[in-house]
Structure formats: structure tokens, C-alpha cells
Amino acid sequence: MNEFPSDNSAGVISTDQLIGLYREMARIRLVELKVEELYHLDEMKTPVHLALGQEAVSSGVCAHLGTDDRIFSNHRSHAHYLAKGGDLKAMIAEFYCKETGCAKGRGGSMHLIDTAVGHFGSSAIVGGGIPHAVGAALAFKMQKKPCVAVSFFGDAASEQGVFFESMSLAVLKRLPVIFVCENNAYSVCSHISVRQPNPDVVMRPRAFDMPAAQVDGMDVSAVFAKAKEAVEFSRQGHGPYLLECRVQRWRGHAGAGDPLREKYRAPQDLTPDWMRDPLADCEKILMADRQVNGEALEGIKAELKKEIDQAFQYAQESPLPDKGDLEKFLFK
Amino acid sequence: MNEFPSDNSAGVISTDQLIGLYREMARIRLVELKVEELYHLDEMKTPVHLALGQEAVSSGVCAHLGTDDRIFSNHRSHAHYLAKGGDLKAMIAEFYCKETGCAKGRGGSMHLIDTAVGHFGSSAIVGGGIPHAVGAALAFKMQKKPCVAVSFFGDAASEQGVFFESMSLAVLKRLPVIFVCENNAYSVCSHISVRQPNPDVVMRPRAFDMPAAQVDGMDVSAVFAKAKEAVEFSRQGHGPYLLECRVQRWRGHAGAGDPLREKYRAPQDLTPDWMRDPLADCEKILMADRQVNGEALEGIKAELKKEIDQAFQYAQESPLPDKGDLEKFLFK
Amino acid sequence: MPWTKLQIEREEPAFDENLGQDIRKLNFGEALREALDQALERDPRVYAMGQGINDPGGIFGTTDGLREKYGNERVFDTPLAEEATIGMAIGSAMAGLRPVSIHNRPDFLMMAMDQIVNAAAKWCYMFAGQVPIPLVIRACIGRGWGSAAQHSQSLHGLFTHVPGLKVVLPSTAYDAKGLFITSIADENPVIFIEHRWLFKHQGSVPEHVYSIPFGQATVKRPGKDITVLAISHMVIESLRAAEELEKKGISLEVIDPRSLHPFDEETLLQSLSKTGKLIVADVDWKTGGFAAEVVATVAEKGFHDLKKPPVRVCLPDVPTPASYVLEEAFYRGVPDIVQAAEKLMR
Amino acid sequence: MPWTKLQIEREEPAFDENLGQDIRKLNFGEALREALDQALERDPRVYAMGQGINDPGGIFGTTDGLREKYGNERVFDTPLAEEATIGMAIGSAMAGLRPVSIHNRPDFLMMAMDQIVNAAAKWCYMFAGQVPIPLVIRACIGRGWGSAAQHSQSLHGLFTHVPGLKVVLPSTAYDAKGLFITSIADENPVIFIEHRWLFKHQGSVPEHVYSIPFGQATVKRPGKDITVLAISHMVIESLRAAEELEKKGISLEVIDPRSLHPFDEETLLQSLSKTGKLIVADVDWKTGGFAAEVVATVAEKGFHDLKKPPVRVCLPDVPTPASYVLEEAFYRGVPDIVQAAEKLMR
Numbered sequence A, B: 001m002n003e004f005p006s007d008n009s010a011g012v013i014s015t016d017q018l019i020g021l022y023r024e025m026a027r028i029r030l031v032e033l034k035v036e037e038l039y040h041l042d043e044m045k046t047p048v049h050l051a052l053g054q055e056a057v058s059s060g061v062c063a064h065l066g067t068d069d070r071i072f073s074n075h076r077s078h079a080h081y082l083a084k085g086g087d088l089k090a091m092i093a094e095f096y097c098k099e100t101g102c103a104k105g106r107g108g109s110m111h112l113i114d115t116a117v118g119h120f121g122s123s124a125i126v127g128g129g130i131p132h133a134v135g136a137a138l139a140f141k142m143q144k145k146p147c148v149a150v151s152f153f154g155d156a157a158s159e160q161g162v163f164f165e166s167m168s169l170a171v172l173k174r175l176p177v178i179f180v181c182e183n184n185a186y187s188v189c190s191h192i193s194v195r196q197p198n199p200d201v202v203m204r205p206r207a208f209d210m211p212a213a214q215v216d217g218m219d220v221s222a223v224f225a226k227a228k229e230a231v232e233f234s235r236q237g238h239g240p241y242l243l244e245c246r247v248q249r250w251r252g253h254a255g256a257g258d259p260l261r262e263k264y265r266a267p268q269d270l271t272p273d274w275m276r277d278p279l280a281d282c283e284k285i286l287m288a289d290r291q292v293n294g295e296a297l298e299g300i301k302a303e304l305k306k307e308i309d310q311a312f313q314y315a316q317e318s319p320l321p322d323k324g325d326l327e328k329f330l331f332k
Numbered sequence C, D: 001m002p003w004t005k006l007q008i009e010r011e012e013p014a015f016d017e018n019l020g021q022d023i024r025k026l027n028f029g030e031a032l033r034e035a036l037d038q039a040l041e042r043d044p045r046v047y048a049m050g051q052g053i054n055d056p057g058g059i060f061g062t063t064d065g066l067r068e069k070y071g072n073e074r075v076f077d078t079p080l081a082e083e084a085t086i087g088m089a090i091g092s093a094m095a096g097l098r099p100v101s102i103h104n105r106p107d108f109l110m111m112a113m114d115q116i117v118n119a120a121a122k123w124c125y126m127f128a129g130q131v132p133i134p135l136v137i138r139a140c141i142g143r144g145w146g147s148a149a150q151h152s153q154s155l156h157g158l159f160t161h162v163p164g165l166k167v168v169l170p171s172t173a174y175d176a177k178g179l180f181i182t183s184i185a186d187e188n189p190v191i192f193i194e195h196r197w198l199f200k201h202q203g204s205v206p207e208h209v210y211s212i213p214f215g216q217a218t219v220k221r222p223g224k225d226i227t228v229l230a231i232s233h234m235v236i237e238s239l240r241a242a243e244e245l246e247k248k249g250i251s252l253e254v255i256d257p258r259s260l261h262p263f264d265e266e267t268l269l270q271s272l273s274k275t276g277k278l279i280v281a282d283v284d285w286k287t288g289g290f291a292a293e294v295v296a297t298v299a300e301k302g303f304h305d306l307k308k309p310p311v312r313v314c315l316p317d318v319p320t321p322a323s324y325v326l327e328e329a330f331y332r333g334v335p336d337i338v339q340a341a342e343k344l345m346r
Ligand SMILES: Cc1ncc(C[n+]2csc(CCOP(=O)(O)OP(=O)(O)O)c2C)c(N)n1
Pocket: A049, A075, A076, A124, A125, A126, A127, A153, A154, A155, A156, A157, A158, A182, A184, A186, A187, A188, A249, A253, D051, D080, D082, D104, D108, D111
């Protein structure tokens, strides 16, 4: 690992596209780092499940989705939300439990949503959100819309029966749904080896002869390329597809840092050169293979930082929900 | 179909064994026919799900099980119970809702049990009983007993998420459990083609690289031979195994006959020579290939009929539960 | 003939709400079928799915011929996968459809409890009203002929405890149609629980589409001595008991809340202020069921009207036994209501 | 530091049942750990499993070091497959083992509701007592720090409605150990629900193995004016409220039923015959929760003792909101009990 990244995607991804992916990943990265930096202040009174290390998956997949395509997310929700185009200010405001949050402070970080861009909610019940994507796909088919639905979930979610039921339904009805599994090999502190017969989630769809691919989720070009195939396949009416993205969860399950890492990580995750960095790799490729100017990339980051600072300021200054509204929103 | 059955099992099954299987199937057949014959009298006030046509599966599988091996059954429970050695009188008494029934009239036909011979209950929630077999297998492993657990279930049960969770757990923990799916292609009146992506339940374990085999469930020798492999595999500590047995449900989902058959059966099931008969085929093989005397077989049947008549008489004459005992048995 | 039907033909005497009147009558199942038919007709967003929806039986007659009329895309069979099926319904509801998810028995909904409790009931609130879930889940309580422990539970006592769900249990053909229409039109998840023994009963059912608002109880029979708050099939039992008691000079006021969530407290408390005595009759277990909620509400809000301890006529707290003699001991009906009423009048 | 822990350190002042006494004390989590340790030690049929059971955190400290002591066969991690895991536990219980199935939150049990309601609760009755299911399901109610709608439900109001389940909610370290031992020793399925905010509290816990019988309430504080039937963490809140009210001359009798099924009616009715006034304080939603059952029971059986309408201090009927200001509005505690008591004394 950690050898110099190679640009396998020359034919597949234009330089502009790669810069776009870079920008998306950098945005997620910088947001997560900022959240982590400020978390100890206890002003974001919400559990946070950082996507640090996993930025390439959301970025590479959502690059192929339009606003009318729908995604469904889980507890590790930040990257999905941002990559799908969710409003940054509203997300940070949600972390600060404010009325201006994307769920008006009712949901917190595990329950992000932005229906305007096709993000229909994050479920904190592991596996619980998967069939919702199937339902969206069913609706697309009935409504004859050329859209796809995407479910993002972790390796542990693939252990739930509802995942299999969902795949089966999707194949049966040939629905335009893509199951994206971010396999980071952990469920909280439990390694996949104590939970699953083998670590290859990509095998599960064999039960139904459903197409699937395993991809290096630390390589944004690879994710982009495979996701392109998957999305096109589904959008063209060929039915569902599963994409297993092998990723690294840089931090602990929730909160900042990974203070207990020595106590639960598998030995191979504790070696000094364990960590791979999809953003840094992308940056190297852009500069070395695509001749992009380093300053241009710095410019992107600077701009993002400004946007992020503004979002935090917005969130901090926003009003809290009104206690009198406690019972609002139970029903429509 | 319906060509003369061939004896593929010459090397695998001794004539004595085949006679044993014949006897077991005949017993199930004759019991079911008797139930059907008397059902219109409304003395058995319980739903009945006849196993007519499916006799070979239970007979072929349970032939390899000892009393300490455990089985778990579903709503179509009669054949499993009988083949595992369940007490006939207690079963018929259960149909008659009597205190002498195997569940003292609390369960009815969908909830048979005979713990003395390793039958630990039938669940009428489709799929609900599957993980119980995994639990029994876990216990065997912890208790270091050389036993196997068997779950009998239908094709529709294989659609439940819990089936997949159960397989996954069994592979993960290498448990001695055999999943026996009786695929009769129907769930009540719904054909498998409207419920599953493909009719091959045998494919489902591929998700976990779990060994599985598909077998002609209308051929008792074939079931016997494959079940032998499966049971030996599990008993030797190699983990779980799935056996898909393709069978024909001769009757409707529940009750006597199949009065609505014209209205729901797939066309291929309505042809005059659709029906195969595992018992008649076995009989032909015994007489033609194994030179067994037809009279001997008639003798077996006559003996069985006597036993069955006695069981019905016993059941009919048995006392009903006491109304005062309504609240008994809630807890132990 | 399916055994549940058999049982009903035997044990449940037909009940005609509009006996002797020369009007169009439908039975309970026909009323539900007509409601679904009209909903499918009027609103292209509505679709219906369920195990056996296209069976010759048509889910107790409630879906007969609808696939032929609306096609397989809008009326379709489903696998034995309650959890993903209801999850799919939820996802499609978010996308603007109006799913009707039909289940033979409430017992089977336990397989989908996570989707019902943690998704359907939560989405609207958790996302501050942005994504309501217009979903109807229908299921039919079984009874008799040894249905036993796993095929006879009503379980509405579970659903009424979960905020975010509306819970409806109609008792007549008229109510069934009107409430089913309301359920489909509602923007929120509705658990619609029928009772198998009601299917035989008939009454006047208007041909046009009509809607019965949730949270409006009906006085099915006015009376002055005792208020009977009766749920589902216990409405019929209570009306029969009322007839019997009338001969003995005891007058029952039978109230059917129709929806348990929302619940019409007013009609109940008003009746109580007149009678001072309460029987709650439910088809569910006693402990922790909705009947307890009714009694608690009355104890809190009708305390000074209550002249006698309220009485719950509910199922004993055991699983349903199979044997018919034990079924007889298990189920509650006319004799239990009569007995409770006589005791209250002593 | 996990966020739930953080929250508790901040918001929940430590509570010491035996303040100032020089005896061995354990906190709630340590007491549970000791009980499980001793059960595993004494009875080879006992095993424990759960997601993250071997984590550095050890399920809030309740399983720390047990794998090391008893091996991976008796203390093991489980996949995210609640349904099959609990189903497996049931099957193993039938085979003579005594599984302890541990879950972080009651919310997640909805995934296994079918196994709990249709199998665990039914097997013994349905098979006439031949196959009891000695199974303990542990889960811990979350609260605070934006746990929100899917990580903070108690849901015991669902389980208490299902015959065949025993339901236990301890409030102190002493009770936790004794009740957990009883649960493991019981031949039947027990739903054992903890509250995350109790884990900090400590009290005297004997070192030996002891068992607290189900169905025996304790009077946590004797009093004369008002009976408070409090469940789980509301016991602590009620004791604090009682201290505050004492200063105002109002005396609360705080009763902890400890097990809701079986439920000790006698202790409650006895107290009521003295006070005539009742507050039921629960950590669950109000409508259709166990508090309704308590009120209904009292209305039926303590009718003539009741001098005022009973009051339920329970959660409002909405999903848990995330924002801390809304959490403040949502949760009930000392001020609500004080207010209810003052109103009852007026
Ligand atoms: C049904 C259910 N069981 C348990 C949990 C507790 N839990 C929350 S997140 C999590 C880990 C999920 O792991 P994975 O799906 O791999 O996602 P990751 O956190 O690795 O992104 C667990 C066990 C839950 N939220 N829902």
C-alpha cells in the first residue's frame, strides 16, 4: 500500500471530472475535519459518525446522479448528504440542533435529509433504510421516470435479513436501484471476521444472480468508473446492481478521533503505513498525470474552507427550536 | 414425466432401507388420506396442510437422523412429525383438539411437537422456525454432541430475511444444521414466479459459499442419497448444508382436495399427467428392480392402516381439554 | 372452502345493520373492495399489494378482480418478506405513491415491526414534516377453527402505543368503506385492522366515495345505564348483549370509537357523564391493551362521573389456544358483557 | 468517550443508595457484570452474546473481561441480525442452554419482534408447557445528546402487552444484580430493560449470588400523602422529587414494581389505601403504555380508595426529538412529579 497512486482512469474520467471529484472529496474532508476539531466544545450535541477516509465512495457514486435520482443514507450520513448536493448550512445547523437544520433539529446528525436534491433521509437503524431505496425505485418504474435510487449502507447492514429481502424484490421487479455497501470492515469495534462468513459482501447478490462488483473504495476513479456502469445499467432498465466499496474508517465508530484503536483494531490496521488517503492520491494524480496546477487545487480548498466557515457561523448563530413546538410534525 | 421410474440408487440404498422408506412414505400417505377423508365431518377443527405428494422429503431426510438429532417444522407439519418418529396417536389426537394431543390441544395441526423423538415444534409463522434449528445446532456444538439439527420449510419461507440471517450465522459458526427446503412452487395460491427472481432456491446459499444441492423431491432414493451426504457433512463438523427438494403439492394449500385448482395453478400443473407419485414409483422399483413381493408391500400397508385406524379411534375417544385449564402453561 | 370461512359460516350469525330496509347493502368485505376499487380508480398514485392479492379468494373477497381492472403494476402479489415489502411501501410513499399493503393477519406484521415502528411512525416527525408517509397497512384478525397462537392476534394494543401511527378498526360495512377511503387519503401511516368474523355482516353502503373522519366515535346504540366502549367485533357482541339486556331492563349505550388513534374522548366522556358506568370491550388481550388506555383516560378525565369501577371485557392474558373448547373459554362475547353489565347494575 | 457516557457525566448527578455507609458498593453496570459473571461461573448452560460484547467498552462495562474468562464459545459477538440471533437463542434455549442476548437499545429489538412475540412468548403455552424458553433479552434505553427517535425508545409498553413474556426494569444496582440473576434462573423469556442514566448510580451490592423474586415491588421511600408508582429511571427522579416535596410538607411514597410482568398489585393497592392518591411515572410514552395499565388496575381494584384522579407522568406521544432544547421539553422528571404532587394536594 501507499505506493504512488496510478491513474487507471485516463480513458474514463476527464480532467474536469476528476477535479470535480477532488473538489467533492475535499469538501467532505474539510467539513469532517472541522466537525472533529470543534466537537470537543460540546456545542454539537449530537453523535457524529465521521466519514473521514471514506470520501471517495459518496463522491464517486453521486457524480452520476441527478437531482431527481434519490439516495437513502445511514448513520454515517455526512458524506452521502454532501455528495448528493445537500445544503451544507442546513447540515451544520442540524449538528448544532438548530431550527434551521435540515431536519429542524428534530433529527440530529444521524437523520440528515434534503428532499430538494433527492436525499430522502438517513436511518440510524442499521439496514432499516435499504428497502426504502427499493420503494423509490418501484415508484420510478410506476411513474415511468428515468431515475435511479441508491441505498448507502455499511458492511454490518449487509448482515440484516432485510438487505436480502430487498435485493430479491429488486431483482424480481427489475427495479432501478443500486445498493452501495461501504465495507470498512468494522461495526463499531467488531471486525467483520467475527460477523460474516467471509469479508466479500459482493458475493451476497449471487443468491439472486444479481450483478455486483467489488471496487477499491479508496480510489475515487475506480469508484467513479464502476458506479458509472452500475448507474447506467440500472437506469437503462436492467434492474438492480450492488457495488461493494472497500474502504477504511479512519476514526472510531463515533465522535472525534479513535482513542480506543489499540484495543480493538485488527493488527493490520495498526501498522504505520496502514492509512490510505483517497484525497491525497487524487491530488497526486491530478498534479502528476493530469498536469493540474497545485495552486488551483489550493484555491479550491481555500474556497471550500470559506464556505465551511460560513456554514458553521450560520449554524452557530441560528435560533434553536421552540420548546412549544415539541409536538409539531407528528403527523402531516 | 410419468415414465417408468428408474432405480438410480442401487449402490446407495439397500433393499431393506428402501422398504423402510416405502413404509415411511406409505404411513404418511395413508394418514393424510385418512385425514382428508374424514375432514368434512368437521370433527378435526383445525386447519390441515396436507403433505400429499411431498412424502419423499421427510422420509428421505429423517432416515438419517437419530432421536437426539432435532428437527423444526412449519405449518405443513404432518410428514415431518411422522418421519421423525412422532407419536401417531398424539398427532391425530391433536387434530381432534384433545387433551391427549401432542400439544394437549393447545397447538392444533400447525403446531405439532414430540420432544421425546427430537421434534421441537412447528411454527406457523412462515420462516419463523428456521433460526431455531441454528440455535439447536449451536447448542450441539457447545455441548459437544455429535448431533445435527434440521429445519424443514417451504419455498416461500426462503423469501424471509431471517432465512438468510440464519444461513449466514450457521456458516460463520460452522454449525451442524441442514436447511431442507420443500419447494412445491406455491405459497398458498401464488406461484414462485411472482415471488422470487428465479425458482432455484438452491442458489441462495451462494451468498455465503455454503454447500447446497437441488434434488428431485419426488424420488425418495434421490432425497435419501443427497440427504445422506448433507447429514454426514454436517455431522462431521463441516458446517451447514442446504437441500432444495423439488416437490409437488398435490392438494390445495389447506384443507381437503384442491377445489380452486383451475383458478390458480400454472398451466403445466393442470395437464393430465402432471402428477408424480413418489410412493407408487418406489413401489414399482421395489417390485421390478429389487424383487420385493407385492404381497409384502400390501402387508405393510394393511398393518399401517390398522395402526392408523387405532390412532383415529384413540383420538376420537380421548377427552377434551378442561376449560378450567385455559391459563395453564403460560409459564413454566 | 378455506377453514376460516367455514368457521364463520357456522359460528357467527349474520348481522344486518339495516335489517328489513330496501336499500343497497354490501357485506364488510364487499365494502372494502369497493373502497379500494374507487381509490384505485380516482387516484393513480394508489397501488395495492399483498400476499395472495390475486388469489381466487382475493383476500377474503376484498381484492377480487382488481388486478384485471388495474393491471399488475398497481395490484400485485408479494413475496413472503413482510419487512422489505413494507419498507418498499414506505420508500414509494416518500416518492408520492399511496401504497396499500395488505396482510392476512396482524400476527405477520411482527416480521415488519422495525419498518412500522422505526420508519413509518418516525419519518414525518424525525424530518420535521418534510416527508410524510401516506401508507395503509391492512390486516385481518383471525378467529376460530384452531387458528391458535400465531394466527389470531389483533395486536392493535401494540400499535396504539407507538406515536406516529393512526390505528383504525371498523366494525360495520359502512364504516369499513368510509374509514378505508379516509385511510388511503390520509397523509400518514394507518394501521387498518379488520376482524374475520365481521366479513359476513352487511349494511347499507352508499355507492359513492365517502370518507369517515378519524377520531369521531359513533354511538351505535343509545342507552342510559351503562356506557360500553367496544372495539371491532366486540361492537357486534355489545349490540347483541344490549338487546338481551334490554329485556332485563338494562340499557347499554354502545360506542364504537372506530379509530383508536386518534381517539374520540369527548363522545366517551359525554356518555359517561350520563351513565356513570363503563365497560370496555376489546378483541385484544387485557393487560396493557388499548382498553387499559380507555380506562385510564376515564379515570383521569371522567373521575367524578365514574360511579362504579370500570370493567374491561378483554381476552385473558394467554396465547390463543387451538382446541375449540379452550377457544370457547378464551373468547369474550355476549355472556361476558351481560354479566359485567348486571354486576354493574347491582 | 462515547457520547452517551459524556451526556450522563454531565446531566445525571450521581445517586448513591447508601450514601456515607462504609460498605461495598457497585454501580449499576458493575452489578450487572457481577451477576453475569457469577451466572456464567455457576451454570455451564449460561452463555452471553451481543453486538460488541467484546468491545473495549464491554456494553457499558457489563461484559468486561468475560470473554477472557469464559472463552469465545460462551461470550461472543454477533452479526447485525437481531432476528436470527434471537431466533438462535430461542432454539438453543429449547436445547437446554440459557442464553443471555444483549442489545444496545430496545429500539433494535423491533428487528426481532417476530421471534419475541410469535416464538419466545408462545412456545411454552402453544406446546402445553413441554418446551419452556429460558432466555434473557437485555437492552438499555438511551437518552440525551441527540439520541433521537431511533435510539431512545424504551418500548416496554409493547412487551408488557404480550402474554408469555416477563418484563423487568431495575432501578438500582442492588436490584439490577438480583433481578438479573433471577432472570437468568427463570425458565421463561425475560425482557430486561435498563436505562442508560442509571449506570452511574451506586449502592450496596452483596458479593454473593442473590435473587430478587419477580412480582415483588419495593417501597423505595415510605410516605403518606401520595403513592408514586415509578418505573426504571423515574424511580430516581421520584426519590429526588420526594426530597424536594418533603421540604414543602408533602410526603411521597415511592414504589418500584421492579418487574412489570408479573406485577405486584398488592403493594400498590395497599399504599393507595393509605394515600388515596396516585402518580404513575414511567420512562415510556403515555398512551397505551404500562402506566395506563397501572391506572386501569387501580381504577378497577382500588376504586373506592382513590380520592383524586390519578396522574400519569410519562413521555409525550411523539418520537424523541434530537435537539437538546426539545429533549428538555420532552423528558419528564423532578419538576413534573413535583408539579403533579402539588396539584394533587390542592
Ligand atoms: C438494528 C440495529 N442494530 C444495532 C445498531 C447499533 N449500531 C449503530 S451503528 C452500528 C455499526 C454499523 O456498522 P456498518 O453498517 O458497517 O456501518 P459503519 O458504521 O461501519 O459505517 C451499530 C451496530 C443499530 N443502530 N441498529
